Amino acid sequence: MMRSLFSGVSGLQNHQTRMDVVGNNIANVNTTGFKRNRVNFQDMIYQQLQGASRPTEDLGGVNPREVGLGMSVASIDTIHIQGSLQTTGVQTDLAIQGTGFFVLKEGDKSYFTRAGNFSLDQEGLLVNPANGMRVQGWMAQDVEGMQFLDVSRDVENLIIPIGAKDAARATTNVNFACNLDKRTIEIPENPTQMQVREGSWSEQIKVFDTFGDEHTLQLLFTRVPGVNNSWNAVVTVDPENPVATNAAIGLGEEAPPTGGPNTFTVNFSNLGTILNAVDGEGNLSGTDSGTPVIMNVAYDVQSATPGDDGAPVRQEFTLNLGTVGGLTNSITQYAETSSSKMTEQDGNTMGYLDNFKIDQSGVITGIFSNGTSRTLGQVALASFSNQGGLEKAGSNNFVVSNNSGTANIGPSGIAGKGKIIAGALEMSNVDLSEQFVDMIVTQRGFQANSRTIQTADQLLQEVLTLKR
Incomplete structure (x- = not known):
């Protein structure tokens, strides 16, 4: 009877533990990124009244006689199944679809979480606003004006500097693709205004100097008289500027020369694709099929301080006309209306970081007021060989334990x-209907164990009254 008392007590205590876990699950039904727990029971040690015996020639074997001494909690597991995703529209809110954890830092201490309700602090750091822990990742590195992400480095704080300046950048490359109408007439020796208009085609492109000041690059194409498949091109920078910018075209070591010619010739094959281009000095660009066809362009920057010799500052860029035999991004000559297909240049004015976006890889791209965009960084994720072994640290965070394994940190x-x-945001994975059923089962188990104690008490009472 005393054994049944203690068995009932263990049942009460451990069902109370299970009820505590159920209550915690229900309390966190709306907690962002919460992972529910479950309790597993196991029976305890047994008192052996009689051991087992093996069969003999005369008798069969006898099973052991054992009386259990109650039950205990076998484990309290964290269930890391995916919670449902709720759209918030907040650009700093992040959810993970699949496995992994965000990495947070408090000093040198690392924490891991599924709750991605982040925001920016005063210094532009991406943080958890509830406790100030800093989100970890990799900041982009600037290499010769290009941004690269090195995810092999140690993680660091992520900074999104809203309002930061994007320096002006001079145009160094202009990619130009168009179609020149094969049917365009040649300009006669004494053309009328209408004949000049029909015999040429022009395009204007915006380019920038080192100050971010905008300039107009004009390309004027005319048929070469008496030559099939050849066009003369005249390059002018700021054609309406009262002060000449002295645009020049050229190839070679000293190209483009100061004050040199600002014309070149484009030659096409009988297939309508570009064959080569020749500058005013006879230098050829484009030989074998697939090789680039380029022209170097220079012009005076009138707003810049002249050099020690009093000469104006020259700004240079490369005019890319496509590739020999190219079609998609190259100049062509077909019997179709002359039109520009692509004009791209890599310069820009100064701008400010206005906004940012985060893609599925966690890459943070800054959007600037000058129309440019630049990679700022990437959010890191951590995975574990046994994520169930992580310890809950409160505030929706986990920490590494002896059985979780070390964090494998990398990109998504x-x-x-x-x-x-x-x-x-990822919501809690608590299923209320499941928790209520578990609550009923737990309550009934608790009640049944209390009845065991009551019944054992009554039996003891009967023993005490035997001598009356």
């Missing part, structure tokens, strides 16, 4: 890590 989509969804 790599080594089994999920993808990042911006503008959404």
Whole structure:
């Protein structure tokens, strides 16, 4: 009877533990990124009244006689199944679809979380606003004006400097593709205004100097008289500027020369694709099929301070006309209306960081007021060989334990890590209907164990009254 008392007590205590877990799950039904727990029971040690005996020639074997001494909690597991995603529209809210955890830092201490309700602090750091922990990732590195992400480095704080300046950048490359109408007439020796208009085609492109000042690059194409498949091109920078900018075209070591010619010739094959281009000095660009056809262009920057010799500052860029035999992004000559297909240049004015976006890889792209965009950084994710072994640290955070394994930190989509969804949050994975059923089962188990104690008490009472 005393054994039944203690068994009932263990049942009460451990069902109370299970009820505590159920209550915590229900309390966190709306907690962002919460992962529910479950309790598993196991029976305890047994008191052996009689051991087992093996069969003999005369008798069969006898099973052991054992009386259990109650039950205990076998484990309290964290269930890391995916919670549903809720769209918030907040650009700093992040959710993970799949496995993985965001990495947070408090000093040198690392924490891991599924709750991506982040925001920016005063210094532009991406943080958890509830506790100030800093989101970890990799900031982009600037290499010769290009941004690169090196995810092999240690993670660092992510900074999104809203309002930061984007320096002006001079145009160094202009990609130009168009079609020149094969049917265009040649300009006669004494043309009328109408004949000049019909015998040429022009295009204007915006380019920038080192100050971010905008200039107009004008290309004027005319048929070469008496020559099939050849066009003369005249390059002018700021054609309406009262002060000449002295545009020049050229190839070679000293190209383009100061004050040199500002014309070149484009030659086409009988297939309508570009064959080569020749500058005013007879230098050829474009030989074998697939090789680039380029012209170097220079012009005076009138707003710049002249050099020690009093000469104006020259600004240079490369005019890319396509590739020999190219079609998609090259100049062509077909019997279609002359038109420009592509004009791209890599210069820009100064701008300010206005906005940013985060893609499924966690890459943060800054959008500037001058129309440019630049990679700022990338959010890191961590995965574990046994994520169930992580310890809960409160505030929706986990920490590494002896059985979780070390954190494997890398970009999303790599080594089994999920993808990042911006503008959404992962909700709790608590199923209320399941928790209520579990609550009923727990309550009935608790009641049954209390009845065991009551019944054992009554039996003891009967023993005490035997001597009356």
